[in-house]
Amino acid sequence: MNIKNNIRDLACFGGAPAFEELLHVGKPNFGNREKFLGRVGNILDSLRFSNAGPMVAEFEEKVAEIIGVKHCIAISNGTIALEIAIRAMELKGEVILPSFTFIACAHSLQWQEITPVFCDIEADSHNLDPALAEKMITPRTTGIMGVHLWGRACNIDKLQEIADDNNLELFFDASHAFGNSHNGRKLGSFGRLEVFSFHATKHINTLEGGAIVTNDDKLAEKIRLMKNFGFGGYDNVIYIGTNGKMNEISAAMGLTNLEDMDRFAGINKNNYELYRKLLNGIPGLEMIQYDENEDNNYQYIVLELDEQKAGIARDKVCDILWAENVLVRRYFHPGCHNMEPYRSYFPHAGLLLKNTEAISRRVLCLPNGSAVAEDDIYKICSLIRFIIEKSREISYL
Numbered sequence: 001m002n003i004k005n006n007i008r009d010l011a012c013f014g015g016a017p018a019f020e021e022l023l024h025v026g027k028p029n030f031g032n033r034e035k036f037l038g039r040v041g042n043i044l045d046s047l048r049f050s051n052a053g054p055m056v057a058e059f060e061e062k063v064a065e066i067i068g069v070k071h072c073i074a075i076s077n078g079t080i081a082l083e084i085a086i087r088a089m090e091l092k093g094e095v096i097l098p099s100f101t102f103i104a105c106a107h108s109l110q111w112q113e114i115t116p117v118f119c120d121i122e123a124d125s126h127n128l129d130p131a132l133a134e135k136m137i138t139p140r141t142t143g144i145m146g147v148h149l150w151g152r153a154c155n156i157d158k159l160q161e162i163a164d165d166n167n168l169e170l171f172f173d174a175s176h177a178f179g180n181s182h183n184g185r186k187l188g189s190f191g192r193l194e195v196f197s198f199h200a201t202k203h204i205n206t207l208e209g210g211a212i213v214t215n216d217d218k219l220a221e222k223i224r225l226m227k228n229f230g231f232g233g234y235d236n237v238i239y240i241g242t243n244g245k246m247n248e249i250s251a252a253m254g255l256t257n258l259e260d261m262d263r264f265a266g267i268n269k270n271n272y273e274l275y276r277k278l279l280n281g282i283p284g285l286e287m288i289q290y291d292e293n294e295d296n297n298y299q300y301i302v303l304e305l306d307e308q309k310a311g312i313a314r315d316k317v318c319d320i321l322w323a324e325n326v327l328v329r330r331y332f333h334p335g336c337h338n339m340e341p342y343r344s345y346f347p348h349a350g351l352l353l354k355n356t357e358a359i360s361r362r363v364l365c366l367p368n369g370s371a372v373a374e375d376d377i378y379k380i381c382s383l384i385r386f387i388i389e390k391s392r393e394i395s396y397l
């Protein structure tokens, strides 16, 4: 196969890139500009920029109501939310988590000198394999971090059983899953607690932001102290803490975006269905599916490319699409265990992570969200079809 040297020959539209403007994965969704600016105006007028202001309080209330939990504590970002959550549960020793996830999951443990124990995923769900997780429990294990990857619930029921049997804390990174459900109940309401990210790339964003949601009163109280330096009152620190507070402008963005969350999910769903239709039948290409019986935000358009059948490697498809200004992403390549410091700490971790290794070499995420137009999707799909059809012709020569 000699495409390697001929990437430009594959361009459908002559010398110029297919898209004049860069088309990213994760362009922000944002709601009504006037409403946001109105809220920002109120913040400026009131001179309440942070520290338990009214916007954050309202945002927390709305999130708790949408998810159906007693407590939502807004945090400055998802990573700090994970760190605080882990510390509040007093985890130590080892925590089991998937390697096929964003690096913040591993870092939030290692940052506090807890050993992340990387566990393999199921090939179909891309989520933690409970049977394998159970096998990784040692006397040092204190918790399991499930991740609802692409917004699809991990095997909560089985993981809860294992956690209960072994006296472990179970919690979830629900960064991808805002608004999504499991058996009709919103993700965010399971385990001891769950964590959201409201980073700009997520379904609902607060510019930067995150939250911890839980039904546990005591834990919620502790988290509230921890995210505010441990201040129990004016001039009175009663606990070790950090600064994990969300600011008022972020909360204003969050409130504005929440008003449009169903509209964003609707756009995403239409895009998802259009991608499905247009990519259908391309050899070697599969798109992950969402369970239509559940609530979904459809934020992630995830392809798995079988390079034998497609006649071209995933990374080569990426290179070509980037050359056409379609900035697709190889989430979560190459897996946390293959990045530092974990690669040096656990050089043989990959031997136990067969699905992680294989899937991280196959996955390709396509642009979605309110910034992607239908026309863009037609163009992206015809590019992908062209690339693979051409590759198959060449490799058959």
Ligand SMILES: *Cc1c(COP(=O)(O)O)cnc(C)c1O
Binding pocket: 077, 078, 079, 080, 101, 102, 104, 105, 147, 173, 175, 176, 197, 198, 199, 208, 209, 210
């Ligand atoms: C985005 C993300 C995070 C980190 O959230 P930030 O708000 O960017 O710190 C953590 N876990 C997963 C799975 C994510 O996708």
